[in-house]
Amino acid sequence: MLRYNLTYITVPPTGMQQALAGIEQWLKSSPLKGVFLACWVAEIGELSRILLVHGYDVIADIPADREAILYSDNPLGIGSLIVSMETDAYTPLKGLPDILPGAAGPIFEVRTYKLKPGGLTPTLDAWTNAVGPRSAYSQLLSFMYAVGGEIPRIVHIWPYKSLDERLAIRAKTVAEKVWPPVGAPPHLASMRSEIFVPASFSPVN
Template sequence: MFYELATLTTRLFTTAQATEGIQAWVQAPQARGRLLGCWYSDIGALNQVLVLRAFADEAEMLAERRRALLSSNPFNCGELLTGLEMHGYAGFPWMEPPAPGSYGPIYEVRTYQYKTGGLQPTLDAWQAALPARNEISPCLLAMYALDGTPRFTHFWPAASLNERSAARAAAVQQGVWPPKGGPQWLTSQMQSQIFLPTAISPLK
């Protein structure tokens, strides 16, 4: 499965207006792909709206990318934007796209850069370790970038920030996380943000 992760940086106090535009954009007759999530940033870089869509194949994803690039009003938010980034991803091969539902409302989105040659070892390490980690709290989606700096992004929902912290501590204490052999392939370039779902997000 292929994904696009778009980050819309908006003017102050325009998240609700941007969300309306995004909903119309992804539901347009010519639109491709399926909206999975639409969140606004709460901790980390602020005034950002994150849009995650799933695509059946890479061609469909790129066609939708061209629609945005050629538009004078991408995501129907042109006048609200101070920045726009769109990146293509492939899902970790054994992970199915997340089904709509209530998993949060806290969504931690983490992005790690990996060293040259590190993708396959990372996939192997995560495949071995994730079942035990999911018993503590589930990883909703993990995917690796198809463009830009070699990196992967993963989504961790939780009912609260306290639940998130407790799950991370328990995973380390039990020795199930981080994946054995995984950290040796990572660089020091890592980032994490906390997002909350907008009204239009299928992932709540």
């Protein structure tokens, strides 16, 4: 089972194309131990943001890679363009398949929920019961919970063919009482939804 590291980079509004070119070149020569899985660009939500996803078989490799970026004199190959950067490690829900390269989107909804204290275990239980029925309607790319930074916090990623497909599927699952997971909403403290689209070189696209 892979673990994941998610890195959010904010760049100047006029610097996106230059940033993507720099990241692509950096990834080609990057000594990181993690497997590069995705580079997505924010389309709806907080803009001028890039999301990088790396997968890890060895948990100890995550802090090693993060330190390599931290101590670099040109982080991600775009040091002069970075307005802000945040990175956190995540553990996926047991039983889910690993994120693998391939066509899945091109629309990726990334939902980040902060939970109330003590809310992680009942949320994991609720999702374990609900993921199977919900996945009959559309793919869940991953559900994961943060093991650093602000906790408890979960992230789930849903790929869609279009925004219209997203709206239709979400409406249908709610109407048919498949979603949200029974027992999960009382543990929510806040919710954020962002729409990303893949960069041309993103393995998951």
